[in-house]
Every structure is written in structure tokens, then in C-alpha cells.
Amino acid sequence: HSNHSEKEHRARASGASNDTNEKLMAVNMVERSFPVGGSTLHVLKGIQMDIKPRQLVMLKGRSGSGKTTLLNCLGGLDTPSKGEIWFNGLPFSKMSDDERTLVRRREMGFIFQAFALMPLLSAYENVELSLRMAGKPRSEWKKRVEECLELVGLAKRMHHRPFELSGGEQQRVAIAKSIAHRPILLLADEPTAELDTAMSAQIMSVFQNIIETENVSICMTTHDPTIMEVADHVYEMVDGKFI
Numbered sequence: 028h029s030n031h032s033e034k035e036h037r038a039r040a041s042g043a044s045n046d047t048n049e050k051l052m053a054v055n056m057v058e059r060s061f062p063v064g065g066s067t068l069h070v071l072k073g074i075q076m077d078i079k080p081r082q083l084v085m086l087k088g089r090s091g092s093g094k095t096t097l098l099n100c101l102g103g104l105d106t107p108s109k110g111e112i113w114f115n116g117l118p119f120s121k122m123s124d125d126e127r128t129l130v131r132r133r134e135m136g137f138i139f140q141a142f143a144l145m146p147l148l149s150a151y152e153n154v155e156l157s158l159r160m161a162g163k164p165r166s167e168w169k170k171r172v173e174e175c176l177e178l179v180g181l182a183k184r185m186h187h188r189p190f191e192l193s194g195g196e197q198q199r200v201a202i203a204k205s206i207a208h209r210p211i212l213l214l215a216d217e218p219t220a221e222l223d224t225a226m227s228a229q230i231m232s233v234f235q236n237i238i239e240t241e242n243v244s245i246c247m248t249t250h251d252p253t254i255m256e257v258a259d260h261v262y263e264m265v266d267g268k269f270i
């Protein structure tokens with residue numbers, strides 16, 4: 028109950044409406060093809076999807092179906108050959124590379140399969156690094172780093188380095204790192220692929236927690252059917268299309 032009213036309070040404070048049709052990201056007839064040896068490989072064939080504020084959206088599909096290519100387009104690491112992607116009211120896929128990079132760095136966070144932490148830095152220093160990179164004022168670092176590590180349940184492991192942490196804990200540091208600069212969308216490619224069932228469940232509850240407290244949406248790929256149960260929406264990709 029208190030979570031609910033807290034969420035409403037934040038929605039009002041940020042000027043967001045309660046309209047469930049409000050979209051954070053809209054993907055409109057997106058195609059992506061690559062030239063391969065004199066012919067054209069059509070990888071995405073008319074993708075239509077949207078991500079609403081505070082939604083947990085999952086992409087499933089066999090290896091090679093096009094999930095990573097789509098995630099790269101959503102994250103602005105790649106651009107569609109046709110169609111368009113709107114993000115936070117902006118024509119994301121039509122922007123210049125520089126503009127898109129700026130939007131991506133400010134408003135998005137990325138989480139990978141293999142944790143992607145700096146091995147010689149502590150959990151604290153890893154999260155701090157992302158605030159430094161985002162150009163956040165130094166005076167804000169300590170409070171925000173501690174807040175993020177608290178959010179992922181690692182306040183007591185703050186000064187451990189990656190090799191002193193379990194796989195699940197390392198991934199939680201990576202999540203803390205991805206949200207530190209206050210993005211509004213997190214994109215995660217198979218974030219639980221290297222984790223056992225218990226650790227995967229923990230990651231999902233961390234995701235649910237940060238959707239509530241940080242006001243983000245999350246779009247992730249997964250193969251794990253038990254994880255899909257907590258999604259607001261699951262899109263299944265077959266051969267470059269959703270079924």
C-alpha cells in the first residue's frame with residue numbers, strides 16, 4: 028500500500044499522467060537489414076512495440092531470431108534501416124549520432140550478460156565511476172553511490188571487489204552502476220543467463236524494486252520461462268517478427 032501511494036506521489040511530482048497509454052518508447056514498423064556478401068540479410072522485419080513508464084518488458088526468441096539487433100536499435104547503438112523509434116517524445120532513430128549518443132548517455136542504462144565491472148575497483152568505486160563518467164557533480168557521488176548499492180541490497184558489500192562477490196552480487200553491482208545516473212530506461216541483454224535460479228529470482232526482485240523506487244522501465248531479453256512470469260509484457264520474436 029505505501030509503495031503504491033509513493034509511486035503516485037512521484038508520478039505527480041514529475042508531472043507524469045496516470046494514462047496507461049503514455050509511452051516511454053514507441054517502435055514503429057522497424058526493419059533492419061545488413062549487406063552480406065552481395066545480398067541483403069533481413070534481420071528485423073517490421074517490429075511494432077511499445078514500452079510504457081515503469082513497465083518490465085521482455086523479449087524472448089531463439090538464438091539468431093534478432094533480439095540483440097532489436098535491443099541495439101532500442102539503445103541507439105544501431106539504427107533501423109526502415110521505420111522509426113520514438114523515445115521520451117523524441118524521434119530517437121532520426122536524430123544525429125551525436126544527439127542520440129547524448130540522449131542514450133543521459134537517459135538510458137545498460138546491463139549485460141557478463142556483469143561488465145572493472146575488476147580492480149570495489150563495488151563502491153565501480154558505481155562511482157559511472158557518476159564520474161556521466162559528469163555528475165562530485166558532491167553528489169557519495170550519497171548516490173550508497174543509495175544505489177542499498178537499493179540492490181549490497182550496502183554491506185560496498186568495499187568488496189568483483190572477485191570477492193558471487194555472480195549474483197556482481198550483477199547487482201552492475202545494476203547499481205546502470206541506474207546511478209538516473210536513467211529512465213534500462214536495457215538488459217540476458218542479464219540472468221550466467222546465474223542459477225535463486226540468483227536470477229533475486230535479480231528480478233531487484234528489477235521490480237528499482238522500477239518502483241527509481242521510476243524506470245526495463246526491457247530485457249531472456250530464455251528463462253520462470254523469469255517471464257514477472258513481466259508486464261512478453262514479446263516473442265521468430266525470424267525477425269513478433270508472433
Ligand code: ADP
Pocket residue numbers: 061062063068070088089090091092093094095096097
Ligand atoms: P539473437 O540476439 O536473437 O540471437 P541477433 O540479433 O544477434 O539474434 O542476430 C540475428 C541475425 O542477424 C543473425 O543471423 C546474425 O548473424 C545477423 N546479424 C546481426 N548483426 C549483424 C551484422 N552486423 N551484420 C550481418 N549480420 C548480422
